[in-house]
Structures are given as structure tokens and as C-alpha cells.
Amino acid sequence: MMESFILKIKRGETPFFRFLRSVAKGLISSTLPLPRFIHPLLRLIFNLQTAVGDFFRWAFTYFYREPVFRGRCERVGKRFRLSRMPFIIGHCRIYIGDDVNFFGKVDVISGRIFDEPKLILGDRVDIGHNVGFLVNKEIVIEDDVNVATGVRFMDSDAHPRDAADRIADLPPKPEEIKPVRICRNAWIGQNSFILKGVTVGEGAVVGVNSVVVTDVPEYSVVMGNPARVVVKNLARPGEQPAAAAAPQEKQPVAG
Numbered sequence: 001m002m003e004s005f006i007l008k009i010k011r012g013e014t015p016f017f018r019f020l021r022s023v024a025k026g027l028i029s030s031t032l033p034l035p036r037f038i039h040p041l042l043r044l045i046f047n048l049q050t051a052v053g054d055f056f057r058w059a060f061t062y063f064y065r066e067p068v069f070r071g072r073c074e075r076v077g078k079r080f081r082l083s084r085m086p087f088i089i090g091h092c093r094i095y096i097g098d099d100v101n102f103f104g105k106v107d108v109i110s111g112r113i114f115d116e117p118k119l120i121l122g123d124r125v126d127i128g129h130n131v132g133f134l135v136n137k138e139i140v141i142e143d144d145v146n147v148a149t150g151v152r153f154m155d156s157d158a159h160p161r162d163a164a165d166r167i168a169d170l171p172p173k174p175e176e177i178k179p180v181r182i183c184r185n186a187w188i189g190q191n192s193f194i195l196k197g198v199t200v201g202e203g204a205v206v207g208v209n210s211v212v213v214t215d216v217p218e219y220s221v222v223m224g225n226p227a228r229v230v231v232k233n234l235a236r237p238g239e240q241p242a243a244a245a246a247p248q249e250k251q252p253v254a255g
Helices: 002-011 015-029 036-072 163-167
Strands: 087-089 093-096 106-109 118-121 131-134 138-141 152-154 180-182 221-224 227-231
Touching: 002 015, 152 180
Parallel strands: 087 106, 093 118, 106 131, 118 138, 131 152, 138 180
Antiparallel strands: 221 227
16 A cells, blocks of 8 residues: 555656655755754764774774784785785685785685695785786786786686687686786786786886786886887886986077
8 A cells, every 4th residue: 555655656646646746855855954053063973983983994904804814825924904804715825025005805816727826915015996816826916016996917818718618617728827927116007907927027007997918018108908018218216317408599590
């Protein structure tokens, strides 16, 4: 009976039901009027509930998430920080250096092809939110690498190339799996894919939404799908960028 009454209001079958529908729309789209003098109190309540929530999230991470995840890893260095429990499938061995930060959701997935797939993160590595590692053999992230949100690292195609093998639900062949290495000081841009066999050179930058299928030269910028070099010879640490040549004065033309 209630469903029939609500349906009549939605349809506005009579003036009475149309009136109820207009009242309902007004209530749904309205906001509670607030006198100005109450704003400081509401701001205090908002900041308090934020602080309480932050404290409980920190305590849960400090006393539960981080210790449990450390127990799953082969090695975790000093001052490791995470904000969510990483999602791990498979038997990948995880090695983490000093001052590493996980700023959100991190997934590590490995298959059954090799006995000891390895994920190795060097010192001072920053991993953004929603970053995934497909590790069937080895992925190495060297020191001082920044990884932005939504990046995927894959040392295999996740499925075999041969159609018959895919239909049979077989894993990729061992020769189809190739390690990935991100050299120190590199920066991997948002939503990029770093695919099997790729080495990103020292100090290189991978632009957003790039799909990297070949090696990236050191101190260069690559972008696109497939990624191509768009800038070469970036300044190295401690190196001053080349000064622009001063414009030459125009010489008077002899008459």
C-alpha cells in the first residue's frame, strides 16, 4: 500500500499528489538554515571529528596495519609509512628500504611461474595511491624514485601470447616474463603503465598516461602511447642548466 501511495506522488496523479511531490522536492533540495553566530561552534565540531578520525586511523595503522605488513615482507627499513593495508596475492618476496612511503592503496600480485618473484623498493621511494605491481619475476624501484597515482608496473602481459594457451587458462611462458627496473631519481607520472622488460633510466621522467614498452634513456622525458622521448639531456643533480645565449645586437646596415 505504501508503495502505491509513493508511486502516486511520483506520478502526480491529482492536484493533492502534485502538491505532495512539490513539497518533497523542496525538502530534498533545501538546506537547514543556520544563524551566523553558530558557525564557530560548527567549525570546532568539524575540526574535532576530523582530528578524532585521523587519530584512530593513525592508531590502527601504527598498532595493526604496519606491524602485520612488516611481518609479510622479507625486509622493511627504517621510518616506513603506509596509510592502508597493501593488497597482496601470491608469494612475492618484498624488500623495502629506508624512508619509504605508501600514500594509499598498493597492490602486489604474483603468479606461479617462478619460485621467488621479488619486489625491491630502494630508499626514499614514494608510492602514490592506487599503484599496482604485477610481479612474476622481478621489479626493482631504485632510490629516490617518485611514483604517482594510478601507476602500473608489469613484468609480464598477465596472459600468454598464444591464443590456445589463453583458452586453456595457462600462465605466460617463462621466456615471456622480463624484469622491470626503475633507476634512481626517476619520476613516473600519473596513470602510466611500465611494461615488461623496461628499464627507466636514472633521472628520467615518464609523463602522465604513458605506456612504456621500451627502455627510457636517462635524464629524458617520455610521453604517449607508446611512450616516445620528447625531451633529452635534463639537468643532473648538482648541474646548472645551460644558460640561454644572449641575443646579439643588430648591426646597422651600411647604406
